[in-house]
Amino acid sequence: METQAADIPGNAKPALTLDEKQLLAEATLKDYAIQAQPHDYYRAMRKGDPVHFDEKLGSWLVSRHEDILAVQADPITFSVNMGYHTQQARGMREEFQEILERDGGGYFPDAIMSDPPYHTRIRKLMENAFTAHRVKELEPRIRDAVVELLEQVADKGSADAVKDIAVPLTIRVIVEQLGLDHGMEAKITRWSAAVVAQISSMQNRETMVENAAQICELQNYLISKMRQRESQPSEDMISDIVHAQIKMPDGSVETLNFEEAVSLVRALLIAGNDTTATAIGNLFLLLATRPDVVRLLQESVDDDRRLTRFVEELLRVEPPVRALSRMTSCETVLGGTTIPAHAHMLLVYGSGNDQEEVFPDPRKFDMDRPNLGRHVSFGGGVHRCVGLALARMEVKVMAREIARRMDNIKLAIAVEDIRYLPTVATRTIEHLPITFTRRVG
Amino acid sequence: MGNLKVTMTDVNGTVHAIGNLNEGESLMEIAKANGVEGIFGDCGGGCACATCHVYVDQAWWPKVGEPDDIEGAMLDMVADVQRPNSRLGCQIKLRPELDGISVTVAPTSN
Ligand code: HEM
Numbered sequence: 001m002e003t004q005a006a007d008i009p010g011n012a013k014p015a016l017t018l019d020e021k022q023l024l025a026e027a028t029l030k031d032y033a034i035q036a037q038p039h040d041y042y043r044a045m046r047k048g049d050p051v052h053f054d055e056k057l058g059s060w061l062v063s064r065h066e067d068i069l070a071v072q073a074d075p076i077t078f079s080v081n082m083g084y085h086t087q088q089a090r091g092m093r094e095e096f097q098e099i100l101e102r103d104g105g106g107y108f109p110d111a112i113m114s115d116p117p118y119h120t121r122i123r124k125l126m127e128n129a130f131t132a133h134r135v136k137e138l139e140p141r142i143r144d145a146v147v148e149l150l151e152q153v154a155d156k157g158s159a160d161a162v163k164d165i166a167v168p169l170t171i172r173v174i175v176e177q178l179g180l181d182h183g184m185e186a187k188i189t190r191w192s193a194a195v196v197a198q199i200s201s202m203q204n205r206e207t208m209v210e211n212a213a214q215i216c217e218l219q220n221y222l223i224s225k226m227r228q229r230e231s232q233p234s235e236d237m238i239s240d241i242v243h244a245q246i247k248m249p250d251g252s253v254e255t256l257n258f259e260e261a262v263s264l265v266r267a268l269l270i271a272g273n274d275t276t277a278t279a280i281g282n283l284f285l286l287l288a289t290r291p292d293v294v295r296l297l298q299e300s301v302d303d304d305r306r307l308t309r310f311v312e313e314l315l316r317v318e319p320p321v322r323a324l325s326r327m328t329s330c331e332t333v334l335g336g337t338t339i340p341a342h343a344h345m346l347l348v349y350g351s352g353n354d355q356e357e358v359f360p361d362p363r364k365f366d367m368d369r370p371n372l373g374r375h376v377s378f379g380g381g382v383h384r385c386v387g388l389a390l391a392r393m394e395v396k397v398m399a400r401e402i403a404r405r406m407d408n409i410k411l412a413i414a415v416e417d418i419r420y421l422p423t424v425a426t427r428t429i430e431h432l433p434i435t436f437t438r439r440v441g
Numbered sequence: 442m443g444n445l446k447v448t449m450t451d452v453n454g455t456v457h458a459i460g461n462l463n464e465g466e467s468l469m470e471i472a473k474a475n476g477v478e479g480i481f482g483d484c485g486g487g488c489a490c491a492t493c494h495v496y497v498d499q500a501w502w503p504k505v506g507e508p509d510d511i512e513g514a515m516l517d518m519v520a521d522v523q524r525p526n527s528r529l530g531c532q533i534k535l536r537p538e539l540d541g542i543s544v545t546v547a548p549t550s551n
C-alpha cells in the first residue's frame with residue numbers, strides 16, 4: 001500500500017534500492033523468514049514507508065523511532081485495551097470465559113492491558129514492588145538462585161543454552177521473586193505457553209480448550225498462593241500485590257480488587273518469563289559468535305556500571321520484544337500517513353532500535369553509546385515495562401555469573417540452522433546447542 | 442496544603458513558580474501535576490527510566506547532594522545530556538531544607 005508520506009513537500013525520501021522496493025511490495029512479518037531475519041525489511045520500511053500497512057498481517061507497522069515515541073505519547077488515540085483484547089481468543093472468547101469461570105476460579109481480564117485513566121491507577125499500585133532500589137534488595141537471593149543452577153551445568157561441556165540454561169534460570173528467578181514453589185519449571189513453562197497462545201492468531205478451538213485448561217490450573221494455583229499471603233504476608237511480590245495500597249490526594253486509600261490482583265500476578269509470571277529468557281538466549285548467541293562481545297563482557301564483569309551498560313546494549317541490539325499491539329480509537333495521522341479508526345497496529349521496537357540516525361552503525365555492539373537509554377526495548381510512555389529494573393538486574397546477574405563460570409562458548413550447530421519461535425511479538429531463539437568449558441581463575 | 446515552593450524551568454524555557462507543596466512530594470510528581478514540559482516520569486518514580494532528568498541550580502547542589510549508585514547508573518544512560526549537576530527528579534523529595542529549590546528540566550537524550 002502506498003502512503004502519503006512520500007508526497008509531503010520537504011519530506012524527500014532517500015532512493016530505495018531494488019531489493020528494498022521488492023521487500024516493501026512483497027514481504028510480510030507473517031513470513032517466518034522475515035521474522036527470523038527482519039533487519040532488511042525494517043530498513044526498507046524506515047526508508048520508504050515508515051508507517052507501513054502489512055497486508056498479509058492486516059496490521060500497520062510503525063517502524064521509525066520518532067513515530068514509535070509519538071504513539072507512546074498518546075495512549076488514548078493508540079489504545080492498548082482495544083489492541084490487546086481484540087486479539088484474545090479470537091472468535092471464541094465466550095467459550096473461553098465460560099471455561100475459566102467454571103474451572104479456573106473466575107475470568108480475570110488483564111487489568112494492566114488497559115488505557116488511562118484506569119491504567120494509571122493499576123500502574124501506581126504495582127510500581128512500588130518494582131523500583132530500582134527495591135529490586136536491588138532482591139539481588140542477593142537472585143544471585144544465589146542463578147549460581148546454584150549454573151554450578152550444575154558448568155562442568156557439562158555442552159547444553160542447549162535456551163532449554164537447559166536460559167529458561168530454567170529465568171523460571172528459577174521468577175519463582176523466587178513471586179514466592180512460588182520450587183520444582184515447578186515444567187508446569188510454569190506449560191502455563192506460560194498457554195497464556196501467550198491466547199493472543200496468538202494460531203489458535204483453533206481444540207488448542208483453545210487445551211490452553212484454557214492449563215490457564216485454569218495456573219489460576220487455581222496462584223489463587224491459593226494469594227489467599228495464603230493475604231493472611232501471612234512475606235517478602236515476595238505476591239505479597240506486594242495482594243497488600244498494595246496508595247494514598248490518594250484526598251486522603252482515601254486505593255487497593256486492588258481480587259480480580260485485578262489475580263490478573264496482575266498472572267501477568268507478572270508471564271511477562272517476566274519469556275522476555276528475560278529470550279535476552280539470555282541472545283546473550284549466548286553473541287558470546288558464541290562474536291569475540292568482541294566476549295571481550296567486552298570479560299572486561300565489564302567486575303565493574304557494575306560497565307556491566308549495566310553492557311546489558312543495556314545487549315537489550316538494544318537484540319530486543320527480546322519485537323513488536324506489540326495498539327489499536328487506533330479514531331482516525332489519525334502518524335508520520336504523514338493517515339490510519340483509519342479501529343486499525344490494528346504494531347510498534348516495531350526492533351526496528352526503532354535499529355535506526356541509524358538514532359544509533360549510528362546500529363548492528364555494532366557498542367556499549368559506549370552516549371544515548372543508550374533511548375532504545376525502545378522496554379517500550380516507553382505510560383506502558384513502559386513496569387518490570388524493567390528487575391529485568392535489567394536479572395540479565396546483569398546472569399551475564400556476570402555466566403562470564404565467571406563459562407569459557408570458550410561455541411555453537412554446536414551452524415548459524416543458519418538457528419530456529420526462532422514463529423511469532424511476531426518476540427524474536428526468540430528456540431534451541432541453541434552450545435559447547436563450552438568451565439572457566440578457570 | 443503544604444507551604445513549600447519550587448521553581449522549575451521547563452524544556453521550552455518557561456519558568457514555573459509552584460507553591461503550597463508538601464514535604465515528601467518528589468520533583469517529578471510536582472512537575473507532572475503542574476504541567477512542567479519535558480518531565481514524563483514513565484517508571485512512576487522508580488529510578489528506572491531517566492525521563493525525569495533535571496539540572497539542579499548550582500546554589501542548591503550542596504543541599505541536594507550527589508546521586509547514589511543506582512541513580513548514577515540511570516543517569517549514565519542519558520550520558521549525552523548528563524551534567525555534573527544532573528539528578529533524577531523522582532529521587533529528590535521536598536523537605537523544609539529544600540524550600541525554594543530551583544531546577545531546570547534537561548532536554549531528552551538524542
Ligand atoms: C528483558 C526483559 C523484558 C523486556 C525486554 C520487556 C519488554 C517490555 C515491553 C517492550 C513492554 C511495553 C509493552 C507495550 O508497549 O505495550 C513491557 C511491558 C510490561 N512488562 Fe516487560 N519486559 C521485560 C521483563 C519484564 C519483567 C521481568 C516483568 C515483571 C516481572 C515485566 C512486566 C511487564 C508488564 C506488567 C508490562 C505492561 C506494562 C503496562 O502496560 O503498563 N517485564 N515489557
Ligand code: FES
Binds near residue numbers: 483488489493531532
Ligand atoms: S520517574 Fe523514572 S527515573 Fe524518575
